[in-house]
Amino acid sequence: MRVTFTVNGRRETADDVWEGESLLYVLRERVGLPGSKNACEQGECGSCTVYLDGVTVCACLVAAGQAEGREIRTVEGLADGDRLDAVQEAFVECGAVQCGFCTPGLVVQAHDLIERIPRPSDAEIREALAGNLCRCTGYEKILDAVRLAAARKAGDR
Ligand code: FES
Ligand code: FES
Numbered sequence: 001m002r003v004t005f006t007v008n009g010r011r012e013t014a015d016d017v018w019e020g021e022s023l024l025y026v027l028r029e030r031v032g033l034p035g036s037k038n039a040c041e042q043g044e045c046g047s048c049t050v051y052l053d054g055v056t057v058c059a060c061l062v063a064a065g066q067a068e069g070r071e072i073r074t075v076e077g078l079a080d081g082d083r084l085d086a087v088q089e090a091f092v093e094c095g096a097v098q099c100g101f102c103t104p105g106l107v108v109q110a111h112d113l114i115e116r117i118p119r120p121s122d123a124e125i126r127e128a129l130a131g132n133l134c135r136c137t138g139y140e141k142i143l144d145a146v147r148l149a150a151a152r153k154a155g156d157r
Contacts, residue, residue, distance in 0.1 A: 005067045007031060008077030017064045024048045024059035026067070027074060035075040035104045039133075046132035049105035050074045056112045058131075075104035078111055087111045090149035091142075098136035106132045110146045118154050120146070 003026065004013045014030040022041070027033045027050070037047040041060045048059040051073040078085040087110050090096070097103050106129060113120055113128040120128070125146050134142065 001065060003064050003068050005070050005072055007033065007072040008074060014064065019063070019065065021064045022060050023050070023052075023062040023064050023067050023072070026064045027059060027072070033074050033076050037101050037104055039101055044133070045102070046105040046109065047102050049108045049132065051108065051112070056109055073108075075108050078107065085111060086152045087114065087145070087149040090145040090152065094141050094145040094148060096137060096141040096145040102132060102134040102136075106134065106142060110142075110149065113146070114150045114153055118150065119156075120150055122147075 001017050001019065002013060002015050003017050004011065006012070007027065012031050014026050017026060017030075024036055024038055024041070027036055028038065036050055036059055038060060039045045039047040043058045043061045046058060049056050050059045052062060052067070053070050078088060084092075085107075087107050091103060091107060109129055109132050113125065117124055122143065125143055129142070129146070
């Protein structure tokens with residue numbers, strides 16, 4: 001089947017998509033956007049998180065056909081050209097990245113949190129990121145990064 005959708009502002013078409021194929025596979029293997037990671041492929045880890053029509057989803061759980069006519073934004077689409085988004089910058093500055101496998105999903109999820117709640121409490125950060133697993137960092141640096149990004153976006157720092 002053919003699937004047509006918009007990703008990061010660009011119209012894309014994928015041909016010969018198998019009915020059981022995931023949106024994650026289409027993004028990574030057909031559209032050339034490998035930022036979203038495939039760590040579990042069963043909705044457990046959050047490393048494949050993308051926006052679908054403005055709502056964060058696990059791309060591994062979305063059938064490619066469900067993306068027909070819809071708008072997707074991936075971690076690659078958060079930066080403004082060469083200028084990183086504040087969340088991406090904060091992850092780098094705070095050392096919130098080790099192997100990096102969880103990072104794209106966490107960045108998208110944190111980006112969404114700060115859009116919805118510009119000054120999130122620690123409890124709100126923990127709750128928002130509860131579906132994103134990281135086996136390297138112990139999460140403290142990730143929390144630091146989200147606090148920093150929120151403060152910067154709110155103009156506090
Ligand atoms: S790869 Fe999608 S949730 Fe883990
Ligand atoms: S940095 Fe390795 S899983 Fe999070």
